Amino acid sequence: MIVVEDVHKHFGGFHAVDGASLEIQNGSITGLIGPNGAGKTTLFNVIAGVLPPTSGRVFMDGEDITGLPPHELFHKGLLRTFQIAHEFSSMSCRENLMMVPGTQSGESLWNTWFGRKRIADEERALRAKADEVLEFLTIEHLADHKAGQVSGGQKKLLELGRTMMVDAKIVFLDEVGAGVNRTLLMTIADTILRLNKERGYTFVVIEHDMDFIGKICDPVICMAEGKVLAEGTLDEIKANEHVIEAYLGTGLKNKDKLEAGA
Amino acid sequence: MDFLNALVALSNFVLVPAIAYGSQLALGALGVTLIYGILRFSNFAHGDTMAFGAMIAVMVTWALQAAGVSLGPLPTALLALPFAILGCIVLVLVTDRLVYRFYREQKAKPVILVIVSMGVMFIMNGLVRFIIGPDDQRFSDGARFLIKARDFKAWSGLSEGLAIRTSQVITVVVAVIAVAALFWFLNKTRTGKSMRAYSDNEDLALLSGINPERVVMITWIIVAALATTAGVLYGLDKSFKPFVYFQLLLPIFASAIVGGLGNPLGAIAGGFIIAFSEVTITYAWKKVLTYLAPENLEPSGLVQFLSTDYKFAVSFAILLIVLLFKPTGLFKGKVI
């Protein structure tokens, strides 16, 4: 369980996150929505250790993780994906997955010279696991392709795949939908649901696409001006006046006029 | 009286030289910073570009002197400056055409250009020595001083003298004019704004109908003019020697970075910070303190923080401290 307690993040005089408090239950898929500039990404970066908060605390399963760097959070089971896919482009898709596990003895220089047998054994196991993940994502045919040269959607799948190489507890997804084709987005949604069910991952999803949110998220948190504006199921949120006013809006004003004009 | 003496001693040995040196560094740093801001790489060949420009100025000055042309109390080199700038412009544009443009067309990463500029540095280094030789060349003429230390003493009745050299005054004046003109150009003219736009976002500049090659060309022209001016002013103040210009690269970079790379205002501030810190921290305060301290408390030692051997270290220590507390330099944010 992630608990965010009164987090503030200021850039100079600007309060990007201004006293946000929220809880994320284990096993849930929580949606995080809000107008542009509401501070979602910033809050997310604070939780994921990319930015230190100005004040406030973040707890994970009761442990204070405020300000820990991303690589340490990774070892605690907190993983993230990126809005724009961050693949390791010169490496094959398989290598992209194989590099993930954090406790490889082959990452110690000493072992590369004097522990070659152990490395070889570990590599074999890693490889098997990577192939398994590729199969799960239905991209096993791309194992030896350079990750830089697969399609955008496949890169996103690869990102998800990386979270499967280790036993992640909680995965943060930043705008998986932005600029992603609908059909592919729904495939990703299915994968997320599967991971949630089959592996018990907790997800936190930032998204502007209400269909996507509706398909997978419960609960949904809406932020505005650095604070949590509303929290609840999607239907509750959709009905919330403040949310409509700040975020959802009431649809196109000019639509009928256009049709009338045409 | 003692206070005045202390003040004059301080001005004479710290303020005046530091201001002149600071202006020279600032002009050099401006060039580096413009290239960094617009062409997006640190130009290791900048010192040698300065040398090249100054070299042409030296040769034109000789020719003018031989022809009997002079500017009276002002150095003839000022007359040669426009020719030198022209020559330097030709050089950088030819270099750009032969070398850099290819990489721009390839959309090469900026660091490739840094490495390329290393190659250009080697070549220009050789070229300048090939043409004018490695020797020290003097080309300053005209009146050397605006105020001589002796005259000042006689005039003021103080025991300390104050000397102000013509070249120092020219340096500061030219630097002020150049900087003001550059700022006006960048912020007020259409071309200047297009350069800022290109620096901000190359693609969008292209889509707005700004010709990138023209921006690059104008940048090189300005850089060549700045480099030549800095090189000539430096040479007038000291002397022309190719090797020294390579050595100038380091303080110039330090200035540009302390101020915030890519920011012209920063380059100027950085130049003065580096110059002042080099001079003040290694200055022996004995003389000044002797004037100021009461009768019996005069300092016995030199009252020097660091020996002058380490003046380089000072500029770098300052650089590191600035970067530690303000990682993007003093004037961060706005590039160009």
Next chain:
Amino acid sequence: MSEPLKNTLLFVVVGALIVLTGFTQSWNAAILIINMGLISAIMSIGVNLQWGFAGLFNVGVMGFVALGGLAVVLVSTPPTPGAWSGGGYGVILSLLLGAATVVAAVMVAQKMPKGRTQTFAIIGILVVGFFVYRAIFDPNVASIEAIDPAVAGNIGGLNLPVLFAWPAGGLLAAGAAWLIGKTALGLRSDYLAIATLGIAEIIIAVMKNEDWLARGVKNVYGIPRPAPVVGYEVELQQDPSFLARAEWFGLDPVTASTLSVKLGYSLLFLIVLLVLLWMAQMALKSPWGRMMRAIRDNEVAAEAMGKDVTRRHLQIFVLGSAICGIAGAMMTTLDGQLTPGTYNPLRFTFLVWVMVIVGGSGNNFGAVLGAFLIWFLWVQVEPMGLWLMNLITSGMPDGSALKAHLIESAAHMRLFTMGLILLIVLRFSPRGLIPEK
């Protein structure tokens, strides 16, 4: 042409150039090129590790090479009698105090709450620490430097075999690199290049001005050779068994002795190069190398995948610098003297960069090839340039100013050529002669 064939061919060509030198000039000259080539190759491997594998732009190679040289003096020369008791310990004490001051200031900066008290505390600690340090340091240094300044005036070394100095040089450089990396790589935006450029100059300034350390600009001559592998020519020329062997080879004693000494060095250098090359290759082809490639491809993602990017960068920066330090120690051993005035960035930083770029950054074999090729040219361009100038000017009348000028300028062809080669390779084979796979 297949990759391996092309690469082998490139090595063969460079080898042939050196062999040609052996035939046309002398074998001594050729082997000397090989020896300096081996040292340069080690430097290139160090820089290649940093640039090719981690994208760290180190333009302070000179500083680490110089530190390696310093280590040779501190390890292999005999201690100066009376220097330790006469001030050596005092100097060490003051240096420790100085370090403690900095550590204390950093601790205050980290631990104390921000505010005016903190600022005053830091400034207070630094000022007090500085004056205490100077108060102990200055008199002790003065007393060391007073000991026979014309030939000593320094604390001397540990009098150990010079081979120990090579790893020691690596350690010294590694220590400095750790400090630099800790500061510069920790900066929010990366400012490594300019930091290394400056710190290299500072290292040289310290070596030039701290006479108590290694005589400063007064130089240390007569550094012992790595016996028994490398002997002394003059002794060999008097050694009957050596003379007998020389005769058996059909060589005159002078040539035989000079060659044998140089070959001794070659052997040692080659061993070091092969060991380092093997280590670099092994590391590269392991999960460690994969991780480094991942970091190079995308730092942010690697960080999110649990890789401690800053630590890895520090690791590789320290390693690369240590390798440069080892090479520096080897070079000082080969020279037989430490001359701090000889370190200059054009030769020791930028030239090594040319080697790496021309050879092929990201490929260890490329770096080695580049080192040999560029060193060969660095030495041989001048005679070629002179020959060329003589050819060009052959038609001109004797005593013409232009002719004299051109011939005089031949030496400057070297810089020119290095730049030209760099540009040509970058243009037509941008990844170097042997590109990364």
Next chain:
Amino acid sequence: DDVKLGVLFGFTGPIESLAPAMGSGAEMAMAEVTESGKLLDGATVTGSRADTGCIDNGLATSNGERMIADGVSGIIGGDCSGVTGAILQNVAIPNGMVMISPSATSPGLSTMEDNGLFFRTAPSDAREGQVMADILKDRGISSIALTYTNNDYGKGLADAIQSSFEAAGGEVTIVAAHEDGKADYSAEVGALASAGGDILVVAGYLDQGGLGIIQSALDSGAFDTFGLPGGMIGDSLPSNVGPDLNGSFGQIAGSGGEGAEKYFAMAEAAGYDGSSPYSPESYDAAALFMLAMQAAGSTAPAEYGAKIMDVANAPGEKIYPGELAKGLELLAAGQEIDYVGASGVELIGPGESAGSYREIEVTDGENKTVNFR
């Protein structure tokens, strides 16, 4: 037949501006001998130039090896003390080659094990320090500020001046190094001025940092008079600095005006600046080689090496620049000579030159010799 002499100077690098005049000096001596046709049955002598980079040991030794391969009979060089040591240890001694350096003045080289192969025509710094202290005392100067170029020459000389002057009861207010070829010397001059002193002694090079320091010190009114050791004596200094330098004084190695003046005239005729530092010494170094060869009747280093001291020192007839032919004739006739040359050559002990000094004072914008020491 043809005798080859290596000319191994730093044609690139920090003293690249001195090297050409040094090279020309050496080559002029060779040309003189070749034209005379008096050396060993009319041998011709040619110089073979190579670069040391002044500060590049690797390059210098490589080029040294190349010269050996070229078959030189002796090496004139190196120039900077650092590379000179490297060439000596790694090339000259192993190959039994004789080396005469015109400009390496570091005392460290004197103590090096050289098997009698190393000589220099420039006197070592220790001696010059003594001479300078004497001059300062004689002129009634009680305190000096001292700055030196930060290399073995400057440092060694500054040490020598300081200790000699203090031993003679003078006060040295500050000793500060300056780097050659740096951008700006305000900081150094500020410190020197603050420390004060009757005069400023500049142990540097006249077309390098030394000039910058003097210029800057004069401009700011920090000092009016300067002490000028050998590296600062040359025509270019008074002409570059102007009348303000009048009254400054110093010394430079050289016996009497005769040899030097003659040499300067010869150099001028040949179209280069003979007064450039170490140019006379280079001429002398080349001359010594050829005279010693003549005396030994051989161009083998092992044979003529021992004769170098003989031809350089008394007894014998004094030989000045331009008189090499005469020297060769005398030697051929089995007589002794005492080569004085352009710089008043006198060799003492292994690898050292004693040399006498000219005391110089700048008057009316020219270096005037006022005394010999």
Next chain:
Amino acid sequence: MSDNPYQDDHGNKDASITNTHGVGSMTPAHRKSGETHKVEGGPFLIGDTMTGGYGKGPDILHDCTIAVDKGEIAVIVGPNGAGKSTAMKAVFGMLDVRAGSVRLDGEDITNLSPQDRVVRGMGFVPQTSNIFTSMTVEENLEMGAFIRRDDFSDTMEQVYDLFPILRDKRNQAAGELSGGQRQQVAVGRALMTQPKVLMLDEPTAGVSPIVMDELFDRIIEVSRTGLPILMVEQNARQALEIADKGYVLVQGRNAYTGTGKELLADPEVRKSFLGG
């Protein structure tokens, strides 16, 4: 390591030697404009059966056609990597069109440089980084009018009338604005040339529903002034609702073409591209 050897920077991030801010990625197909010639008839702007790719790379577009006529909004949709942005770039001259042609207002402009296309009245708002962040809103608009030599204060007033919020923020750095406001600046900048046709690449990517609606409203208003609009959209459903003409691109080919309503009604299109 990228495939272009000149772009291999070994992951260098050193800010003291490289400035990666605002580096461009677009390469004009023609730096100097070539011939143009008159063509009779056809739509106002058309990229006709274009085939081409980046640099020396493989073809990305295959006989792809997109067009827009006066007073129309034409929308291009399709999966990621289908070549939508590429098609837009091809029309704008950022891509070597190896076969096919681009025609504007009865003139074949295939060989024109991008700058000259701006002069002929094409306005383009790219998908990302479409404002000058360090310049003020007003300077952004001025840069939009860079090619104009006449007095453009009228046009600026028009833009301010269209996007009133920009008038309030005219002296603020554009980088300090919110996402939606930035998009307005971007469109405003393109309008400053008084273009004869406006091309928008995913103007609503990553903006909240309310801002998206606002943007669509503005786009409709712009279109009402008679300006033809060609845009790429991922929010395909909303976009097709306001579109007069729709193109579905798949792997660089025209998969479906029709009016917005036709495409919305097509079950095949709905299933494959609109997420059911």
